[in-house]
Amino acid sequence: MLYDLFIGPFAEFDFMRRALVGVVALSVSGGAIGVFLMLRRMSLTGDAMAHAILPGAAIGYLVAGFSLPAMTLGGLAAGFAVALAAGAVARVTVIKEDASLAAFYLISLALGVTIVSLRGSAVDLFHVLFGNVLALDDDVLILLSGVATVSLMTLAALYRPLVMECVDPGFLRSVSRSGGLVHLTFLGLVVLNLVAGFHALGTLLAVGLMMLPAAAARFWTADITRLILLASGFGMVSGYAGLVMSYSAGSNLPAGPAIILAAGALYLGSLLLGTQGGLARRLLPRRHLRA
Amino acid sequence: MPNRRALLGALAAGLILAQAPMAATAQDKLPVVASFSILGDFVKEVGGDRVALTTLVGANGDAHVYSPTPADAKAMAGAKLVVVNGLKFEGWITRLIKSSGTKATVATATTGITPLRNEADDHDHGKKDKHGHNHAGQDDPHAWQSVANARIYVANIRDALVKADPAGQASYEANATRYLAQLDAVEAEIRAAVARIPADRRKAITSHDAFGYFVKAYGVEFVSPQGVSTEAEASARDVGRIIRQIKAEKIPAVFLENVTNPRLVERIAKESGAKVGGRIFSDALSDADGPAGTYIAMMKHNISQIEKALAAGPA
């Protein structure tokens, strides 16, 4: 019985195994990136980016029709352009990160809609651009794994300056000139993970698996290394649980939203019961320690 | 001199009156708005030159999720007749009609058609003869997939055109009669093609539940992993079931459509061993130079793709 519920579907169906691999790959790098986004108060970047990539995809569509690689590359280019422009403007002018990103993604989105409309047909580009967790073929899996690997290696290399940039950017500025480069590289990683995620899994899943586990992990630890590990772990668990839920009889949950609901449940549970500032701790305080 | 003035007056009046017929002919075309490409095609066939047609959702467009533009509202405002599908196909049309302030008559092409209800999700898609008429769900709006229904569409459109422009009655009726004959011919072709497919291979998978009427009329079974609207998403359970079903019933082919995401369908095909058939058209016509630029071309193209994929040997 337990086997049927938890192992069976994955043993029987290739698409289930692929879905699990895809979700795990995204969680591995998405966990760390989500944690940094959250700590830098950039949690809404994911949604902004989902809209920002439209003109790139639209141009890809104009040039090559319904070619998924063309549209994805176009989307990547647009995403990089928006992220880098927003980041640069925020560093150099009085505008802060959030306003800068909002400004650029809105411009980008409007450009994209205009380009699509000029073409004449009311093709819903969004729908075709974004993937589905149940439809992962070999190319997409390789893409996800590649992106996860590159992200992890880059994050490992950039770890110290990245942390410094978050905690005390003034100090980083005073000891090194690499602050700007580190920041832009991080943004580049964010765009890469997001666009790959959109292409493979759709916007909801890509952004959700990045941000929800990170937020949930915050309630269990205040150490950044543990945060990252926990966030990745939560992502994988949510993926697995969501797939099981979407498969089991009695539900008919679409797979992507099921995974996000699982991640959401994990988040709400952490909010209530987490050891670091969860609600339960507040309402039922324990005896304080000896001085 | 009074004579000269009278002459000038007469000349002037004559000139003005001479303009009138020219102006009248320029305004004589009946402005009609059709909600999407298939309806547009029908209106063109029946209306001919007497009609100035604007189609809102064009070739390859997805009417389920269409967002009207200001240009659409303008066309709507200037129209005398608006032709819509009905059966909740165009969720956005009522608001557009209202906001454009148009005084046009709205003709619903599906008037008089017996609609099919969508099946509840845990209904077994496998049985050939168990279709429609189930409790939950809404009407399936893709009534044009059955040529018999298309005949009703054409009749409704003809009647609406006659009412809006009685002067053209003869022309409309002639066009309609001619076109209906063509539809009869297409239907015969479709039935013949289906007859050529071995009975146990008359089933296929699509990504869009839009062929209910086709199935009922011609006996080729279509199964889909998603709901009717392109906004619905598949659950793992549905996908698993379809793969199992394809393997169990040896369903030969999978079809991709021109408005939906092909990836899920390709994955199902790959895992179940079904063949990926050609592109078939469900909700919209293709470009004029594509394989399905008119309704008749679309139906012919679809059936030829279906026959090709299903008649071939096992994948």
Add this chain to the structure above:
Amino acid sequence: MVAAPLSAIRLTDLTLGYDRHPAVHHLSGEIATGSLTAIVGPNGAGKSTLLKGIAGALSPLDGDIAVARGRRLAYLPQQAELDRSFPIHVYDLVAMGLWNRAGIFGRIGGGAAAKIEAAIAAVGLAGFERRPIGALSGGQMQRALFARLLLQDADIILLDEPFTAIDARTTADLLALVQRWHGESRTVVAVLHDIETVRRAFPQTLLLARETVAWGETGEVLTVANLLKARRMVEAFDSHAAPCERDAA
């Protein structure tokens, strides 16, 4: 070994400010290597601005700042842009001081852990290594930042109001650290508000009121007359100021 240059920092007709309004006006002078200098003056005198300029965080509107070549510089701003809610510990914060010597991506040598712990102990925060920085009091945070400065092992150290709003015990401890640096022939420049501390512990003083009021031995600078002169300064910017006509003297 090359002898240490005589002046660590040289200012030449320096004007620093924001949006064309000068906060600091036509400043010229030198800070000698190994000296311990206090910068004092009334509010709005441009003291923090001057330090920012020396640290390289602000570009001069006019004139020049020359820092001795090859000298490592460490700067402790008045209100650090520190994100207290970031989940790291005192140990990690202090360890940042070593990073700039290893280069951002270089390896920190063995013995780094010992150095970090020694620095933490030197500022009186032994036992606080695993404490999250968000849990520190003002005084404790300042101690941790000083520990980081210790590890930076800089030749020139700039401190902007290091003891403001800090308890007396911490002030005393950190002041001792400053004097230790002075003893190690490092150049230290500190902006301070407490005149008594300056008189007691800082041999050199620059009395600033947008321009130099007096610069030199503390005893000669901090006279009643000088202090009065400085106080008579206008604090607010004159928004209708005409372009300055004065050239370098």
